[in-house]
Amino acid sequence: MAQKRAREVAEDVVPGHVPPAPPRLDRNAQARLGEQLRAMYDDLLQQPIPDRFIDLLKDLDDIEKGKSTGKGTTG
């Protein structure tokens, strides 16, 4: 763990330091990984927002409304 940290620090701090980097992937391999990653993510993004979050923010809205009514702002 400490070793790993030291390595990362060296990468960030030492100018011109070349990390013992893994070989670069060719662009096709990268593209395929990117597609799969986004396909997985898109599935998740398209899930409907669970009610608990809508309720949480709606409650808040009601509270805010209550507050501003209570203040009796003139306009």
Added chain:
Amino acid sequence: MTIDASMRDALLGAVPSLRAFAISLSGNVDRADDLVQETLVRALSHIDSFQPGTNLNAWLFTILRNLFHSEYRKRRREVEDADGVYAARLSTQPEQGARLDLEDFKTALARLPPDQREVLLLVGASGFSYEEAAEICQCAVGTIKSRVNRARTRLAQLLAVESVDDLGPDDQTRAALQATG
């Protein structure tokens, strides 16, 4: 700063991204939703520390990530993570033929070290720039870059992705995975 309707809408609008990140990070939908809930509660109670005009999503992701890591450290002390538990959780969704590739991908993603998984999700999937990811993870941009590189290489090893010449280069998707912003 009060929470007006536009802030409320912005928070609600951020929920799908926060959930996608939390689910991918934790491998558990229930836990992910708890993380999102806690993130929203914290955000609301600390809304004064959000600077209007800055990236709300990045701010929310920072909160979620911090919550995840403090919880992860706690859990780690309680139960040693058995190899493959996370992967199994991620793979519990019903499988269809066409989804097999995706299941393999999820399993491989789950086997990445957490620090590599999270940067790949931030940069490659959530659309944050290296700079924003560095801010969210509170580390240097160079660290993010090297983690992304390691994550990609490790994923490719796990999936045994090989170069396919007849696919031809696809600069757009390549750029998206590299996601410099």
